Amino acid sequence: MKLVICAYHNVGYRCIEELLRQGAEISLIFTHEDSPTEQIWFSSVRELAEANKIPYLTSSINEPENIQRVRQIAPDFLLSFYYRNMIKPELLELPDKGALNLHGSYLPKYRGRVPVNWAVINGETETGATLHYMVAKPDAGDIVDQEKVGIAFTDTAHDVFGKVNEAAVTVLRRAWPRLVDGNAGRIPMDLAAGSYFGGRKPEDGRIDWTKSAVEIYNLIRGVTHPYPGAFTKLSGKKLIVWSARPLAGSGTPGQVVSLNPLCIGTGNGLLELHRVQFDGGQETEATACLFTESDRFA
Structure with missing residues (x-):
C-alpha cells in the first residue's frame, strides 16, 4: 500500500506514528511551515518525516506541480490528519482505495474549523474523533470509524485536544487494518443532524x-x-x-x-x-x- 499523507499538529504526528507502527509505506508527506505568529506547542510532522527518512513538502498539495507528483505516485490511499488546506476534488479522485480525513469531533457535529475550541466554547460535555472519506464538501463524506471523549466542566480546549488526540489514534489503530483489507464499513453522514463552524480569530x-x-x-x-x-x-x-x-x-x-x-x-x-x-x-x-x-x- 502506497500512501500520500497530508498532516500537521499532534494528531498528524501521532497518526503517522501509528501508521508506521503498523508497517505502512508512506511515499510522501505534505505538511506546513510553522507560522511565526502562532505559538507552536505541538509536535512537528516535518521533524517526524526527517527522522524516518520520509520525503516531505511544505508547499500546498493543491499546487499544480504537487498534484502531478501525487498522480505519478499513484497512491492507494490519500490521508489527511489535521492538514489546514482543503484538498481539491481532483486529488481526492487519484488514490485507488480512497481519500480519508481524521476530524477532531464526533461527526456530523462540529464540521469545519477548530472543532475542539468550538465544542468547549459551546459548553459541550462530549466530542470525539472521526475517520471519514473526503468529498468536495468539508467533513461530509461517509464515516469509517469514530470515538467519543468526555469534556469535563473544568477542561480547557488544550485538555480536550489531548483527549481527542488519543481518540484519533484509537480510531486509526482499529480502522487501518480494515481499510487495507478492503472490509471497512461506510456510514453515510447525516449533515442535517450536525453543525458547521468556521475558523476563529x-x-x-x-x-x-x-x-x-x-x-x-x-x-x-x-x-x-x-x-x-x-x-x-x-x-x-x-x-x-x-x-x-x-x-x-x-x-x-x-x-x-x-x-x-x-x-x-x-x-x-x-x-x-x-x-x-x-x-x-x-x-x-x-x-x-x-x-x-x-x-x-x-
Whole structure:
C-alpha cells in the first residue's frame, strides 16, 4: 500500500506514528511551515518525516506541480490528519482505495474549523474523533470509524485536544487494518443532524459581559493557553483573562462587584477572575492588580 499523507499538529504526528507502527509505506508527506505568529506547542510532522527518512513538502498539495507528483505516485490511499488546506476534488479522485480525513469531533457535529475550541466554547460535555472519506464538501463524506471523549466542566480546549488526540489514534489503530483489507464499513453522514463552524480569530475572544457567567467561562477555557485568550477592556486598555470561574450572584454586566475575590457582574451570575494579563504586561493573579469597585469592563 502506497500512501500520500497530508498532516500537521499532534494528531498528524501521532497518526503517522501509528501508521508506521503498523508497517505502512508512506511515499510522501505534505505538511506546513510553522507560522511565526502562532505559538507552536505541538509536535512537528516535518521533524517526524526527517527522522524516518520520509520525503516531505511544505508547499500546498493543491499546487499544480504537487498534484502531478501525487498522480505519478499513484497512491492507494490519500490521508489527511489535521492538514489546514482543503484538498481539491481532483486529488481526492487519484488514490485507488480512497481519500480519508481524521476530524477532531464526533461527526456530523462540529464540521469545519477548530472543532475542539468550538465544542468547549459551546459548553459541550462530549466530542470525539472521526475517520471519514473526503468529498468536495468539508467533513461530509461517509464515516469509517469514530470515538467519543468526555469534556469535563473544568477542561480547557488544550485538555480536550489531548483527549481527542488519543481518540484519533484509537480510531486509526482499529480502522487501518480494515481499510487495507478492503472490509471497512461506510456510514453515510447525516449533515442535517450536525453543525458547521468556521475558523476563529483572536478578535473573536472578546468577552461580552451581557452573556451569562457560564457562557463567558466557557469562552475563557475554550481559548486560554496555548491559544490567544479571551479579553476585555478597561479604560481602553486590553486585559486578557486566562482563567476564571462562574459563581452565583448578580451585578451589572462588566462592573466590579468585589475585589478579593475579584468578581465581575454578567448577564446572569458573577465571574470570579483568577489569572489575567494587561496588554504588554505579565500574567498575574487577578487580585494582585489594582482594580477598584468603580471599574467597569467593556
